[in-house]
Amino acid sequence: MSNKTTDNEIRILASEGWTRRNFMKIAAMAGGVAALSINGVALAASSLADKAKALGDGANLGDVLFIYSWADYANPDVLDAFSGGAGPRIQIATFDSVEAAIAKLQIAGGSAGYDIVVVGDAYVEQVIARELVQKLDHSKIPNLKNLRDQFRNLPFDPDNQYTVLKNFGTIGILYNNKIITEEIKNWDDFFRVAASKAASGRVCLLNDQPSVFGLVFWREGKDYNTGDEKKLREATDILIKDLVPHVKAFDARPVQGLLSGDYVIAQGYQGSCRHIFAQDAENYTWVYPEPQCVVWSDHYAVPTGAKNVDAAHAFINFMLDPDVAAAETGHIGYDTGVEGVIEKLPDDVIRKDLIVFPEGVLDRLIYQKVEGSNPTLRIDLFNEIKAAAARQ
C-alpha cells in the first residue's frame, strides 16, 4: 500500500520516466555530497533500498513503523532506504532523557504507540524487569550473527532475548588547544585545568548525574556505580568545592559553545564532539581520558504491545546488515558493533579515531549500572550541585 503511494508521490515530484531507482540515486548523490563533509560515507542509497526490499519481500510490514529514540540519532538516508525498500514509513518520536521515556512507557502500560524504543544499557534490566519490552523473535533477525561477539550476549540481557545493540560510545574531554596549552591526559588534569585561569568560568559539564559524579570516581579509578551515601556525599563536596566554581554550563552538546568561545574545555560524547573537527580541524583536541571512563551503549527493543512487531524485527535486522551499519556509523559517528563496519568506513572520514576507539581505550571503559546506585539520592545531590553552580 504505502509503496504505491510513495511511487505516486515521486512521479508527481519528478518528471515522467523517472523511476524510484533513479530518484534514489539522485538522492544518494545529493546526500553523498553533504555527507562527505562529515560522514565520509557515500554508499549508494539504492543498494540499501534493495536490501530493504529483499527483507520486505513476501511479508506485510504494515504502513508505519514508530520509533522512540534520541533526537538526530539515525541516518535519514538509511531510514529512507528502509521505507523505500521494505514499505513502512518511519516516524520517530524523540525523548531527552531515558528516564522520561521509560516513565512514558510505564504510564501507557507498554508500547505507548511505539514499535521500537531505544534503551540505554543501564536501563535494559529495568525495562525487562518491568515488562515494558517483549522477547525478540530471533528467527526474524538472522543478521544478529553479524554483531561482533563482544556485543552479543551482554550481561544485562543474556542471549539478546530482549534487546539488540544499536551503537556504543564513550565520554571524553574536548578543549580549545589555543587557549589551554598544556596537554590533558586524565581526569586529574581536567580538574586542574578547569581551575586554571585560562579555563575557569568556561568549563562545560554534561547535564546528567552519572557523568558528573563519574568525574570524581573515574579520576581515582573507583567504582562509579556506587550507591553508598557517604561516598556520594563526599563526591558532591569535592565537585562543589573543586569544579563547580569554574563551571559555565551543564550541556549535553558542547560543540556550539566551544566554537562560540563560551566554553574552552568540555566533557562530551565522542560522536557529537566529532562534529567540531568538520568545522575546525586545528584548534581543538579530543582526549580519551585515563585512568577510567564509561562505555555506554544504546539498544533497540520492541515495547510490550507494539502494533507493528514484524516491521520492528525487519528494521532491527536491516540495521545489522554491514553496509547499512556502515552508513549508519558514518552518519551518527558511533560504532554499531557490526562485524566489518570499521573496514567499510572510507579512509577520508573525518577523525576516524573518534568513531573507532584506539588500541587500549575499550579496556579501561566500564558500563554504568542503575540498580544499586541509589538514583534517588543521586538526583537530589546532583540538584544540590547544580544549585551551587547557579549561586556562584
Place this chain on the structure above:
Amino acid sequence: MSIFLGAGTPARARRRWIDAGLVWGLVSLPFIVYLVFFAAPVTLIAVQSLTPYVAGQHGGVADGARLTLENYTAVFSPTFRSVFAASLANAFAGTLLCLLIGYPVAYFINTRVPDRLKPWCLVLIIIPFWTSYLLRMQGWRILLGANGEISSILQALRIVEPGEGILFTQSAVLVGLVYNFLPMMILPIYVSIERLSHDHREASRDLYARPWQTFLTITLPLTYPGIMAGVTMVFIMMTGDYVTPELMGGAKGMMVGTLIYSQFLQGENWPLASAMALALVFALVVLVLAMTGIGALLRDMPKVIRRATR
C-alpha cells in the same frame, strides 16, 4: 382574554423552562469540561503529594499506601529554598523590566501612532512569535555568546572583559525572559489604555494639570486592571519557565521548574515532585494576592497624597 392566557400558559411555560435549561446547559458545559480537565489533574497531583515515595511507581497510588506529609518536609530542603529564591528573584526582575518596557510601548502605540498604523504595530510585536521558540532562543545565544555581535560591542566598550560573553549569565536569563514574555505585558496594558476615554485626559488638561499629574492621577490608576493582568500573567509564567533560563543561563539557569522536572522524570519521585509543584502553586497564589494588594495601594497613592496635602 383570560381564557386565552390560561390556555397558552402551560405550554409556553414549559417551553420557557426547556429554553432556560438549554441555555444553562450550553453556558455551563464548557465550565464543567474546564472543571474536569483542570480540577482532576490537580487533584491527582494533590493526592500524589500526600503518598510516600515507592521506587518505580509512576502516578497512581501504591496499594495500601498511607497518607504522609513527609514530601512537604522534604520540599523545603536547602536546595529547593535557594533555587526557589533564585526563581522568584528572576521572575520579579523580569516582570519589573517587562512593565518598565511594556507600559511605555503600549502608551506610545496608543497615543502617538496614527490609528491606521496601530494594528500594524501590534502585529510587529507578535510577529517574532510566529517562528519557533527554540530558533529565537538559538538566535539570542549566538548574539550573546562570547564571539557574538552584542558581546563584541560590549567588549569594545569595555563593559565586559575581552573574550567574555553575556551568554550563561544572570543578564542573559533576564534578556531571554523579558524577550519571551514582553507581549504578554504589552497587550493587556494596550487594551486598558485603549479603553481609557480620551475625554478624561482632556478634562485633566483643561483643569491645568501638568502632563505628569494627568498621567499619575488619571491614566495610571485607570489602566491599573491592564497592568495587574500583565504583571500577574508574566510573573506566574516566568516563575514556572525553566527552559529559557536553562538555555540562556547555563549553570546559572537553575529554576524551580528544573527541580520539579528532575524529580518527575529523572528521579522518578512523583510524590516529591507533586509536593514541590503544589508548594509552588501556593507560594504563587500568596505572592499574586500580595502583589495585587500592593498594586491597589500604589494606585490609590496619588489620591491619598492629594488628600493629605490638601
